[in-house]
Amino acid sequence: MEAGLRKMMEKMMNAEPINTTEDRPVLHVALRAHERAKIIVKNKNVVTLVREVLEKLKFFVTRVREAEWHGYSGKPIRDIVNLGIGGSDLGPKMVCEALKPFSRILNVHFVSNVDGSDIYETLKSLNPETTLFVVASKTFTTQETMANARVAKEWVLNRAGFDEAIANHFVAVSTNVEAAVKFGINPENVFEFWNWVGGRYSLWSAIGISIMLAVGMDVFEELLAGAKEMDEHFFSSPIEKNAPVILGLIGIWYNNFWKAQSYAVLPYDEHLRYFPNFLQQLDMESNGKSVTRKGDKVEYETAPIVWGQVGTNGQHAFYQLLHQGTKMVPVDFLVAAESFSPYKDMHDILVANCFAQSEALMRGKSKKQVESELEQMGLKSKKIKKLAQHKVFEGNKPSTTIIYPKLTPRRLGSLIAMYEHKAFVQGVVWDINSFDQWGVELGKVLTQSILNEFKGGKTHQHDASTMALIRYYLKHRAK
Numbered sequence: 001m002e003a004g005l006r007k008m009m010e011k012m013m014n015a016e017p018i019n020t021t022e023d024r025p026v027l028h029v030a031l032r033a034h035e036r037a038k039i040i041v042k043n044k045n046v047v048t049l050v051r052e053v054l055e056k057l058k059f060f061v062t063r064v065r066e067a068e069w070h071g072y073s074g075k076p077i078r079d080i081v082n083l084g085i086g087g088s089d090l091g092p093k094m095v096c097e098a099l100k101p102f103s104r105i106l107n108v109h110f111v112s113n114v115d116g117s118d119i120y121e122t123l124k125s126l127n128p129e130t131t132l133f134v135v136a137s138k139t140f141t142t143q144e145t146m147a148n149a150r151v152a153k154e155w156v157l158n159r160a161g162f163d164e165a166i167a168n169h170f171v172a173v174s175t176n177v178e179a180a181v182k183f184g185i186n187p188e189n190v191f192e193f194w195n196w197v198g199g200r201y202s203l204w205s206a207i208g209i210s211i212m213l214a215v216g217m218d219v220f221e222e223l224l225a226g227a228k229e230m231d232e233h234f235f236s237s238p239i240e241k242n243a244p245v246i247l248g249l250i251g252i253w254y255n256n257f258w259k260a261q262s263y264a265v266l267p268y269d270e271h272l273r274y275f276p277n278f279l280q281q282l283d284m285e286s287n288g289k290s291v292t293r294k295g296d297k298v299e300y301e302t303a304p305i306v307w308g309q310v311g312t313n314g315q316h317a318f319y320q321l322l323h324q325g326t327k328m329v330p331v332d333f334l335v336a337a338e339s340f341s342p343y344k345d346m347h348d349i350l351v352a353n354c355f356a357q358s359e360a361l362m363r364g365k366s367k368k369q370v371e372s373e374l375e376q377m378g379l380k381s382k383k384i385k386k387l388a389q390h391k392v393f394e395g396n397k398p399s400t401t402i403i404y405p406k407l408t409p410r411r412l413g414s415l416i417a418m419y420e421h422k423a424f425v426q427g428v429v430w431d432i433n434s435f436d437q438w439g440v441e442l443g444k445v446l447t448q449s450i451l452n453e454f455k456g457g458k459t460h461q462h463d464a465s466t467m468a469l470i471r472y473y474l475k476h477r478a479k
């Protein structure tokens, strides 16, 4: 293809630094590659490194799940709290929810926000003696995660009364082992991954530890196997039969040729309730760029705004706009032929709703149809004239329905990998670097300087509006 997709795929697999602004290869595929596969980075086969960490994780996860790992007072662990944000939260949280039918033994919680209410409300119902914290951070410098980790550490220490208790209650996942150890975590309990794994592509690495703890290693391996199947399909299928390529091109068609500003992901699958949130980071952080790989300003649209929520809930909230609003919103529907719930009749209702929506979007309802319906209802012609136009559905609104037999761990792995590769395909066609995220940096820097001012530090030059906000806050914050 003209955009050089095959060439970029080869570059990815050859571990070339396709994340050029950070000079890093992009190798999330290595995390689920066959154990005998070879992907060489700096003279090392990274697949071997991946397997070594997986073995270490297996040992740890099994000990916790089989109650051989004890809290400081000798009690087994009951609750896991994942402290992480962005890629260190969204993927694991989405998968844990999706694999709830396979989840046993431990309760897994996620705390991400630097709003103290998040951790406060989570800890309320937990017992420090039986709670294990996973500090998940690629960089181990992320403000939100570090703030939550400090609170959690104090919470455990306050109850335990001795520093060594930390070793029983904290593990870390990071590429920055040094920082994790400095935080006080036993080096044996730091699980490594590497800077060739992007945060939003990292659920397959040790960042997936909360998934492993929730469902066990066998189920996690199934998830990896599903992703590997999709990788094989993506790298070997012809373009016209290649699911991620087709999805990517459909997206480009609506985004660039029909000028759709957003794109909705609507899973008719309660287990995928966090899938839209996960895809927001995957697509918008990967492809929300406005310069080409070479650094020139792009002259076309890149990533759309991704949004959505589960059906049928969304039907009663925003579908009005999908059907009759002025914006064209292409949709992905996701639906399982078989549910995990025992309520078969309800599943029929759910699926009927899903199919009905795509049909309604496509076919719409003409004014003529509306008028004849109103006539049959016995309405007077004056009333029909008044009402008809409001009941018209334009139709011809695009959607893609992805239907699968049942959301097994393997299928979930394939589904996620399919969307990962879709983002890659779109990034290649748009000629942008899908693997950096410089756009999140400015806010982080400004936060630091404002925070210093809150602490009485030097005042910086801000715009008038920011100055007024700072003054208001300092006057009204809790003393």
Ligand SMILES: O=P(O)(O)OC[C@H]1O[C@H](O)[C@H](O)[C@@H](O)[C@@H]1O
Residues within 6 Å of the ligand: 085, 086, 087, 088, 136, 137, 138, 139, 140, 141, 142, 145, 199, 200, 285, 437, 440
């Ligand atoms: O895993 P961490 O290093 O803590 O990073 C967490 C997240 O924060 C950053 O600001 C990035 O925008 C994300 O890509 C990343 O996933």
